[in-house]
Amino acid sequence: MRLRKSALEQACSSLRRLGIPAVLPALHAAGIGISRAVLGGSHSVAIYPPINSLTPLDSRGVIDTIEWGEEVSLYVHIAFCETRCTFCHYTVDHYAGRAKHSMEDDAKVARYLTALKRELAFWGARLAQSGTVVSSVYIGGGTPLVLDESALRDLIRAIRSEYDLRSGAEFCIEGSPLTITAPEGEHKLRSLKAQGVTRLSFGVQSFDDEVLKYAARGYQRETPIRACAIANRIFENWNLDLIQGLYKGSTSEVWGNLEAIAEIRPPHLTWYHGRFGDRPQGHWYRTETKRAEFEDEFTTLLGRMLIWQEMAALGYDQTDGNRFVRSHEFTDPFKRIRTNTASDLLGLGAGAYSHGGVKVEEANRLGHVFRNDPNIRTYVDAVLTGNVPIATGRAVDDEELLAASYATGLRIGRIEDESLRSLRSAHPQLSRYYDALVDELNNAGALEAYLDDRGQAGLRLSPLGKLFEDEALSVFFSPAVKSELAGRTTSERKLQLA
Numbered sequence: 001m002r003l004r005k006s007a008l009e010q011a012c013s014s015l016r017r018l019g020i021p022a023v024l025p026a027l028h029a030a031g032i033g034i035s036r037a038v039l040g041g042s043h044s045v046a047i048y049p050p051i052n053s054l055t056p057l058d059s060r061g062v063i064d065t066i067e068w069g070e071e072v073s074l075y076v077h078i079a080f081c082e083t084r085c086t087f088c089h090y091t092v093d094h095y096a097g098r099a100k101h102s103m104e105d106d107a108k109v110a111r112y113l114t115a116l117k118r119e120l121a122f123w124g125a126r127l128a129q130s131g132t133v134v135s136s137v138y139i140g141g142g143t144p145l146v147l148d149e150s151a152l153r154d155l156i157r158a159i160r161s162e163y164d165l166r167s168g169a170e171f172c173i174e175g176s177p178l179t180i181t182a183p184e185g186e187h188k189l190r191s192l193k194a195q196g197v198t199r200l201s202f203g204v205q206s207f208d209d210e211v212l213k214y215a216a217r218g219y220q221r222e223t224p225i226r227a228c229a230i231a232n233r234i235f236e237n238w239n240l241d242l243i244q245g246l247y248k249g250s251t252s253e254v255w256g257n258l259e260a261i262a263e264i265r266p267p268h269l270t271w272y273h274g275r276f277g278d279r280p281q282g283h284w285y286r287t288e289t290k291r292a293e294f295e296d297e298f299t300t301l302l303g304r305m306l307i308w309q310e311m312a313a314l315g316y317d318q319t320d321g322n323r324f325v326r327s328h329e330f331t332d333p334f335k336r337i338r339t340n341t342a343s344d345l346l347g348l349g350a351g352a353y354s355h356g357g358v359k360v361e362e363a364n365r366l367g368h369v370f371r372n373d374p375n376i377r378t379y380v381d382a383v384l385t386g387n388v389p390i391a392t393g394r395a396v397d398d399e400e401l402l403a404a405s406y407a408t409g410l411r412i413g414r415i416e417d418e419s420l421r422s423l424r425s426a427h428p429q430l431s432r433y434y435d436a437l438v439d440e441l442n443n444a445g446a447l448e449a450y451l452d453d454r455g456q457a458g459l460r461l462s463p464l465g466k467l468f469e470d471e472a473l474s475v476f477f478s479p480a481v482k483s484e485l486a487g488r489t490t491s492e493r494k495l496q497l498a
Helices: 004-017 024-029 059-065 103-130 149-162 177-181 185-194 209-214 222-234 251-264 280-285 297-313 333-338 376-384 398-407 418-426 428-443 463-467 469-474 479-497
Strands: 071-078 133-141 165-175 199-205 238-244 268-273 323-325 345-348 353-361 364-372 390-396 447-451 457-461
Touching: 004 251, 004 297, 059 364, 059 390, 071 103, 071 149, 103 149, 103 345, 103 376, 149 165, 149 185, 165 185, 177 185, 177 199, 177 222, 185 222, 199 222, 222 238, 222 251, 238 251, 238 297, 251 297, 268 297, 297 463, 345 364, 390 398, 398 418, 398 428, 398 469, 398 479, 418 428, 428 447, 457 469, 463 469
Parallel strands: 071 133, 071 345, 133 165, 165 199, 199 238, 238 268
Antiparallel strands: 268 323, 345 353, 353 364, 364 390, 447 457
């Protein structure tokens, strides 16, 4: 790698060419600025409609309206981690493995897995009726690798027995530096690969010891470096997660992470931006005495530009604002499915969400986004008593389809095809609403016109807009979703003040 000083000078120069900091007031006026809050319940616009906009519903009513298509991606949530990180807002409970916990904790995990396998069977029977094939499997969490080998083997066996997996389907599982470097970690990974797991993903979050300490990750930089070496010996395709902007994060920390990446060279890298819900780092950010230990907006933008240019210098291609691949054969197909309501995703486990299940009525396509109860005990009790654990959802009607075409479509480029033109014609007032947003973001320089490979004109985030990628995409949430999110935020603030 080149000298840090020259890399920083180039990053600063690149920001100036994009108009930063002079353009920031115009972006802020358009509703775009670096945010530390979760965007509708997630650290990125990973699903639309976002999970915090989902409202209580009758689970049986949803099931009766679902008609799955030819294929679906399967997500299976393991709600346990060996540490409880200070930034993580996912549905997880603390569990460090059978050797480190009581029989009571082991029984709790076993009960969860029993419920999970029962839910697998429930949906497997319905997908078999519709002839739906599973195109990819992602076992996430939490940390699935914290389970013992026999439990993992039983889970994979259940998935394969209940579902028709397409030939060549990608099969990914999540681990962690602690579980990978544990005495049995390498053996577990080799066993998983022998059972057909094709991809490994794990979060390091940072290679900086101070950042790791306040994130409560339970290790120092030597552990993730060893974990990466193990992953590289076993899997050709694996992903590493980092998070920019955690407590005590800085430009120096970003540079140190880049130096580590230059040595490790993972096939796929996801470099998220830190956003915090109701977890310690969220409280710290809202505390005046601790906020100064988080990056300010300009430092975050400088770090992002530094990441972009140095990852390119290392030979990586950038697939969106957060993801980088050493070669396009390592691109993660599941990430695109998660954000695309036109594709079917079935999520199982506590807090898991699903989308798709289109029912055709009078030539209108009506899909759904729905989510299982995020309370682990409530989820388990529901399944084991013969009930469906779906707790919240939202119909993906014309309004949400149009919103999704911007909120997730602009990430890779939005082409207004015949179906979108039809939606706009049917909803002129909503169409004018989005036209006004597009004009405002165009004027601020966050959007740009482009031609796709077939010469069709489209719209996408500009290089300036990509610096604020998720913040810019969230501007295009539908009026109904924005209203629901605003109401929830107001209620949460009242509870905090009570």
